[in-house]
Amino acid sequence: MDNNRKAVFKALVRIEKDGAYSNLLLNQIIESEKPDSPSFVREMTYGVTENKMYLDYLLDQIVNRGIRKVRTEPRTLLRMGIYQMIFMDSVPDYASVNETVRLARKYCFSQANFVNAVLRNFQRKKDDIRQPKDEADPIVRLSATYSFDPWIVRLWIDQYGEEKAEELLSSSIGTPPMMIRVNTLKTSAAVLSKKLERKGYRVLEFPDSRRVLTVKGSNLLEQPEYVQGLFSVQDAASVIAMEALDPKPGDTIVDVCAAPFGKSFACAEIMGDSGSIYAFDKYSHKVARCAETAERLGVTIVQAEAQDALEPREELFGRADRVICDVPCSGLGVIRRKPEIKYKKLDDQGKELASIQKKILTASAQYVKEGGSLMYSTCTINSIENRDVIRSFLKKHPHFTLVSSRQLLPITDGTDGFFFCLMKKRY
Numbered sequence: 001m002d003n004n005r006k007a008v009f010k011a012l013v014r015i016e017k018d019g020a021y022s023n024l025l026l027n028q029i030i031e032s033e034k035p036d037s038p039s040f041v042r043e044m045t046y047g048v049t050e051n052k053m054y055l056d057y058l059l060d061q062i063v064n065r066g067i068r069k070v071r072t073e074p075r076t077l078l079r080m081g082i083y084q085m086i087f088m089d090s091v092p093d094y095a096s097v098n099e100t101v102r103l104a105r106k107y108c109f110s111q112a113n114f115v116n117a118v119l120r121n122f123q124r125k126k127d128d129i130r131q132p133k134d135e136a137d138p139i140v141r142l143s144a145t146y147s148f149d150p151w152i153v154r155l156w157i158d159q160y161g162e163e164k165a166e167e168l169l170s171s172s173i174g175t176p177p178m179m180i181r182v183n184t185l186k187t188s189a190a191v192l193s194k195k196l197e198r199k200g201y202r203v204l205e206f207p208d209s210r211r212v213l214t215v216k217g218s219n220l221l222e223q224p225e226y227v228q229g230l231f232s233v234q235d236a237a238s239v240i241a242m243e244a245l246d247p248k249p250g251d252t253i254v255d256v257c258a259a260p261f262g263k264s265f266a267c268a269e270i271m272g273d274s275g276s277i278y279a280f281d282k283y284s285h286k287v288a289r290c291a292e293t294a295e296r297l298g299v300t301i302v303q304a305e306a307q308d309a310l311e312p313r314e315e316l317f318g319r320a321d322r323v324i325c326d327v328p329c330s331g332l333g334v335i336r337r338k339p340e341i342k343y344k345k346l347d348d349q350g351k352e353l354a355s356i357q358k359k360i361l362t363a364s365a366q367y368v369k370e371g372g373s374l375m376y377s378t379c380t381i382n383s384i385e386n387r388d389v390i391r392s393f394l395k396k397h398p399h400f401t402l403v404s405s406r407q408l409l410p411i412t413d414g415t416d417g418f419f420f421c422l423m424k425k426r427y
Contacts, residue, residue, distance in 0.1 A: 007029050013076050053147035074104065081118075097120060155350075172336060176235070179215075179236050189210055189212075192213065248271065256360065264279040265293065317367060320367040323367045323373070325376045329380040329385050336416070361393050402421070403423060408420075
């Protein structure tokens with residue numbers, strides 16, 4: 001049995017049953033299964049996950065009772081089989097069928113003949129099967145084409161119009177570029193670029209931030225430059241937001257939902273490691289990992305502690321020069337990194353999340369001193385969680401004024417989808 005496809009199958013079943021994120025799960029699966037080709041495993045796992053609704057759209061035309069009524073194991077194998085036939089030119093159709101059926105005989109023996117019949121039927125009919133582009137309903141067409149739950153398609157059409165919504169859908173699939181934040185405490189973008197280029201990496205400056213580089217090449221995190229703390233992996237959107245916050249040496253900063261602490265460390269680097277940063281997160285196991293990163297980067301001013309953002313610390317009220325309020329959200333801006341988000345249904349389009357976000361923002365605002373700054377941010381593309389939250393907050397808190405806001409998008413900015421808003425507290 002092919003151990004690469006076995007690893008893919010195990011990963012996809014856990015994603016389907018447990019709601020695991022592929023980017024985290026794959027490392028565990030590759031470590032435990034030790035496949036011959038980890039790159040094949042990653043490509044196929046991400047590929048099937050990213051195209052799940054499109055694959056189901058095609059399979060619904062072959063499986064009489066509908067693919068969603070098929071049990072998880074055979075349904076996963078059918079997706080794997082037709083994914084290889086459609087997207088993997090290097091894999092002959094007969095190999096796609098035969099290897100998938102072998103897996104079926106081991107993991108769902110009673111369904112092996114069914115899996116074999118469906119795949120062979122698809123192999124015969126694949127050139128004649130109806131495609132999503134033929135659908136008149138734009139929700140159905142775009143949902144199947146780009147494999148997004150219909151609620152997201154409907155949301156983006158409502159907020160951006162059909163043409164822009166399709167651009168957002170298209171730009172939210174595929175692999176995002178590798179971006180790194182240069183640790184200016186230890187090096188510069190120019191010096192680090194030369195170091196990496198000498199090792200064969202292709203390095204490009206990011207136009208909107210002198211601290212961000214885009215790097216092409218493999219095994220970047222195994223290089224001594226990473227171990228020495230010369231850079232961190234972070235999308236440019238978060239760095240741009242912290243540069244807009246404009247922290248100064250000596251500032252007191254509170255970061256209320258800090259894990260994995262990228263924004264805290266970005267501020268520390270901008271501040272020259274001078275001042276105080278209180279980095280809070282609700283989960284203590286996440287906080288425990290902060291010290292190791294701080295040591296690698298040479299940062300001493302980040303104090304990480306477990307603290308629920310909805311239960312702010314009174315002793316810090318009115319003391320912070322700047323507060324970072326990066327709240328839990330629907331994550332619609334980071335689907336390229338976590339394709340499973342495309343299938344997580346929110347019947348209320350994010351209204352319940354927005355209610356929590358408003359509470360966190362209101363609680364966090366108490367840390368801001370007079371004349372200080374408050375930044376609200378999310379990694380989503382949804383006005384309900386972004387501009388509507390800010391509008392509501394400013395209406396109830398007239399002592400804060402809007403300084404600037406920005407919605408970053410993959411299609412226009414080359415970053416993750418990310419929203420930030422900077423507000424100032426009046427004297």
